[in-house]
Amino acid sequence: MGEGARQGRGTVAMAAIFPVLRGLLFAGVGLGIGAGLAVLFTNLTGRPAKEPVIALGYVFALIGWLLGVGMWDSWAKEWFGGKAHIQHGGGVGRYFRFTTDHKVIGIQYLVTMVVLFLLAGIGALVMRVELADAGQNLLSPGDYNTAMSLHGIIMIAVAVATIIGGFANFTLPIMIGANDVAFPRINALSYWIVPPVAVLLVLTPVFGGFDNGWTGYPPLSVVNAPGALLFLLAFLTFGLSSILGGINFVATVITLRAPGMTWSRLPIFVWAVFAAALISFIATQWVAYALLMVILQRIFGMPFFNPPGGNAVMYEHIFWFYSHPAVYIMILPAFGIFLEILSHFSRKPLFAYKWVVRAFLLIVVMSFVVWAHHLFTSGMNSRIHLPFMVLTELISIPTGVVFLSALGTIWRGRMWLTTPMLFALAMVFNFLIGGLTGLFLADVPTDIQLQDTYFVVAHFHYTIMGGEIFAIMAAIYYWFPKITGRMYNETLGRVHFVGMTLFYNVTSIAMFVVGTAGMNRRVADYPADLSGTNLFITVASFLLAASFLPFVYNMVASWTRGPKAAANPWGARTLEWQTSSPPPLENFEHPPVIDDPYGYGSPARQPVAGPAYGAAPGSGD
Amino acid sequence: MNRDTITVAALWAVLTVIGEALVIGIGLFPAPLAEEAKIVDEAFEHLVILGVPVFTFVVSVLVYAVIRFRRRGAELEDGPPVRTHGKWVAFWFAWTTALTVAVIIHPGVTGLRSLTASHGEDPDLLVKVTGQRWLWTFEYPEQNVTTINELVIPVDKLVRFEVTAPDRDVLHSFWIPAFRIKIDAVPGLVTHTYARATRVGAFEEDVDYRVQCAELCGLAHGKMAATLSVVSQEEFEQWAKGRARVEAR
Numbered sequence: 001m002g003e004g005a006r007q008g009r010g011t012v013a014m015a016a017i018f019p020v021l022r023g024l025l026f027a028g029v030g031l032g033i034g035a036g037l038a039v040l041f042t043n044l045t046g047r048p049a050k051e052p053v054i055a056l057g058y059v060f061a062l063i064g065w066l067l068g069v070g071m072w073d074s075w076a077k078e079w080f081g082g083k084a085h086i087q088h089g090g091g092v093g094r095y096f097r098f099t100t101d102h103k104v105i106g107i108q109y110l111v112t113m114v115v116l117f118l119l120a121g122i123g124a125l126v127m128r129v130e131l132a133d134a135g136q137n138l139l140s141p142g143d144y145n146t147a148m149s150l151h152g153i154i155m156i157a158v159a160v161a162t163i164i165g166g167f168a169n170f171t172l173p174i175m176i177g178a179n180d181v182a183f184p185r186i187n188a189l190s191y192w193i194v195p196p197v198a199v200l201l202v203l204t205p206v207f208g209g210f211d212n213g214w215t216g217y218p219p220l221s222v223v224n225a226p227g228a229l230l231f232l233l234a235f236l237t238f239g240l241s242s243i244l245g246g247i248n249f250v251a252t253v254i255t256l257r258a259p260g261m262t263w264s265r266l267p268i269f270v271w272a273v274f275a276a277a278l279i280s281f282i283a284t285q286w287v288a289y290a291l292l293m294v295i296l297q298r299i300f301g302m303p304f305f306n307p308p309g310g311n312a313v314m315y316e317h318i319f320w321f322y323s324h325p326a327v328y329i330m331i332l333p334a335f336g337i338f339l340e341i342l343s344h345f346s347r348k349p350l351f352a353y354k355w356v357v358r359a360f361l362l363i364v365v366m367s368f369v370v371w372a373h374h375l376f377t378s379g380m381n382s383r384i385h386l387p388f389m390v391l392t393e394l395i396s397i398p399t400g401v402v403f404l405s406a407l408g409t410i411w412r413g414r415m416w417l418t419t420p421m422l423f424a425l426a427m428v429f430n431f432l433i434g435g436l437t438g439l440f441l442a443d444v445p446t447d448i449q450l451q452d453t454y455f456v457v458a459h460f461h462y463t464i465m466g467g468e469i470f471a472i473m474a475a476i477y478y479w480f481p482k483i484t485g486r487m488y489n490e491t492l493g494r495v496h497f498v499g500m501t502l503f504y505n506v507t508s509i510a511m512f513v514v515g516t517a518g519m520n521r522r523v524a525d526y527p528a529d530l531s532g533t534n535l536f537i538t539v540a541s542f543l544l545a546a547s548f549l550p551f552v553y554n555m556v557a558s559w560t561r562g563p564k565a566a567a568n569p570w571g572a573r574t575l576e577w578q579t580s581s582p583p584p585l586e587n588f589e590h591p592p593v594i595d596d597p598y599g600y601g602s603p604a605r606q607p608v609a610g611p612a613y614g615a616a617p618g619s620g621d
Numbered sequence: 622m623n624r625d626t627i628t629v630a631a632l633w634a635v636l637t638v639i640g641e642a643l644v645i646g647i648g649l650f651p652a653p654l655a656e657e658a659k660i661v662d663e664a665f666e667h668l669v670i671l672g673v674p675v676f677t678f679v680v681s682v683l684v685y686a687v688i689r690f691r692r693r694g695a696e697l698e699d700g701p702p703v704r705t706h707g708k709w710v711a712f713w714f715a716w717t718t719a720l721t722v723a724v725i726i727h728p729g730v731t732g733l734r735s736l737t738a739s740h741g742e743d744p745d746l747l748v749k750v751t752g753q754r755w756l757w758t759f760e761y762p763e764q765n766v767t768t769i770n771e772l773v774i775p776v777d778k779l780v781r782f783e784v785t786a787p788d789r790d791v792l793h794s795f796w797i798p799a800f801r802i803k804i805d806a807v808p809g810l811v812t813h814t815y816a817r818a819t820r821v822g823a824f825e826e827d828v829d830y831r832v833q834c835a836e837l838c839g840l841a842h843g844k845m846a847a848t849l850s851v852v853s854q855e856e857f858e859q860w861a862k863g864r865a866r867v868e869a870r
Contacts (some may be wrong), residue, residue: 307809348700379812516649523843601702
């Protein structure tokens with residue numbers, strides 16, 4: 001290769017990431033301004049400077065970053081009488097730009113979240129090495145706590161944002177026949193807020209780490225190292241992104257449905273995202289209050305959570321008033337995905353569609369009145385144990401409807417056992433275990449023993465990893481041809497499925513065992529008689545990690561050199577399959593024909609566009 | 622009833638029998654060493670036994686459907702256009718509601734009641750527990766004894782634990798795995814819990830005789846544990862007198 005060609009390529013790469021570089025530069029300037037103001041303020045008032053410098057420096061750096069990365073050119077100029085300009089266009093550069101195409105934003109979210117997921121997964125492996133044997137092995141207790149806390153908060157972010165930010169962004173507007181979301185620039189903003197969150201979290205070890213877990217309970221989160229302030233700011237910023245995303249999808253579904261796309265014709269995934277988005281924008285503000293109060297106590301010494309006058313239990317209430325509904329922000333869209341996939345690959349209408357929609361909306365309401373089941377051992381007044389136990393257990397009724405729909409849909413279907421379908425079926429199994437073990441934690445007597453043990457760890461991993469992450473994997477394979485325009489490798493997909501399903505279950509079932517045997521969570525050390533089972537979990541977790549290697553290879557290789565995908569390789573009836581793969585800028589060349597998304601088996605229905613199904617992967621079953 | 626339904630029902634029955642055989646008497650917990658532990662263990666066992674048929678039902682349908690209703694070759698035919706089935710939906714609602722009320726809520730409510738039944742009684746012994754980073758202090762006000770990381774209580778006596786944390790400290794949680802009791806230590810609040818030990822024993826013989834901090838409290842959280850000895854009333858009195866004498870000096 002000649003020197004000129006190499007230089008030319010370098011210039012192209014620089015041009016592609018120019019907005020990011022400018023964002024970083026503006027962030028640096030912002031950091032300087034904010035830190036300067038903080039120094040000035042602390043000098044005048046005689047307070048310690050470190051945390052105000054971090055907080056104010058970050059706030060200005062965030063503003064600088066957003067303006068630099070493209071908010072100024074494509075938005076903020078208008079506020080000062082200028083003319084904003086939104087740059088579209090192809091090439092890799094669009095992924096590094098403040099662009100408003102919902103499909104590009106969806107891919108930005110997806111790639112970011114998959115990378116974060118793999119990083120936080122490595123964090124889990126580091127913890128498992130430490131836990132392979134009793135005693136101190138690899139990490140100091142402080143480093144263990146930081147690894148554990150980072151794993152937790154990054155995975156929470158992945159669980160909240162991957163489906164809504166990634167898949168819903170890419171597919172939801174197409175599924176309802178829209179050209180874009182209701183507020184495209186807010187959509188871009190909600191993505192570009194995310195990288196600073198990741199940077200803050202990755203930087204926490206430099207600032208002494210943070211040992212308060214993802215829940216950040218004060219007074220611990222008030223008195224620990226400055227790394228915790230970075231965590232609090234990251235969580236707060238991420239919440240802002242979540243609220244913006246929630247508003248956007250609620251508005252999109254209400255206002256942008258194509259003519260003929262009535263509420264009763266909405267694909268179930270759209271309903272699920274709508275329900276989750278409602279929670280996202282109603283509930284997230286509460287956790288923002290809680291986090292802000294911790295920051296205020298850290299910086300200004302406002303005694304919210306310590307006596308006299310303060311009370312740490314109050315934080316737990318406010319925190320879980322968001323964070324319990326938040327698990328439904330994670331799982332409702334996952335329900336939407338697996339029901340969607342089960343229907344299309346069983347070639348049958350979604351069973352009891354209307355009941356599922358009712359169940360989703362009921363779950364939205366009920367998710368707000370169960371939070372105190374996280375507080376059965378907190379010392380809150382024991383008279384509130386009973387109502388919260390009963391309300392929590394009542395949620396199993398609407399959740400049961402989701403299972404009814406899943407089983408009713410596959411019954412007498414013609415199931416195509418493709419990789420996405422296999423993941424969707426595995427999710428039914430995993431979430432079943434997650435749901436049933438949840439009963440032990442809703443029941444006050446058993447919860448008193450199991451609270452804060454590995455039983456809880458295993459339970460929520462079964463709902464979020466076994467449930468949601470499996471749904472995300474199903475969705476990645478299902479929509480891969482639509483998003484990338486290329487086909488993934490079916491054999492590698494199945495290898496990934498078998499490995500992940502097997503080793504995920506082995507790992508987590510053993511966690512139930514150590515939990516009931518008396519191992520508490522968030523500890524780097526434990527009684528020596530549990531070391532055998534812990535070694536087993538560690539080995540299984542490494543095999544689980546290895547099962548992701550074919551996945552990563554498959555994604556990278558298929559995206560770059562996979563065979564071209566047809567517009568509708570699955571012969572599915574929802575609208576995203578009635579346009580090209582990948583879809584054009586405003587999604588449809590011609591206005592789509594709106595029909596029943598689940599009209600399988602009815603000869604009177606319009607046939608769907610797309611090639612013969614026979615060419616599709618999975619046809620050899 | 623058609624062939625598919627009957628086969629699934631048979632599969633469900635077989636799997637349920639196998640499942641119950643596996644879980645009955647599985648004994649996942651440490652040995653129960655207090656009255657409270659028995660209530661918790663009964664509730665746990667109850668939920669396991671009644672959870673098995675629910676689990677096997679879904680698994681049976683899932684497994685049977687995958688085997689029976691997967692497509693053959695590259696068949697492109699659609700399944701039957703069944704959208705819903707009123708009777709099945711009603712049947713499902715009736716069962717899930719009945720199960721939730723009878724199997725989950727009712728035992729939960731009664732279990733909660735029996736767990737708190739002793740709370741009105743006059744305790745035989747009061748222990749004031751303070752959790753601080755990273756040690757446990759036990760104060761016996763009637764005996765004039767204070768210990769660090771060493772809890773000694775008499776067997777067969779109702780003990781009331783009053784738990785707190787210093788104002789400038791963080792949250793902790795007072796947990797005795799063998800007793801199945803757990804309550805947070807909150808700065809500025811006094812929380813309480815009760816236990817009546819049913820057997821003598823000591824940490825040296827069984828690690829479940831320990832007080833473990835169960836709420837993340839920072840650096841040495843994992844090591845914040847105290848030993849527990851359950852002794853006879855006479856031994857307890859002797860121990861307390863001996864300790865009081867030492868402390869008076």
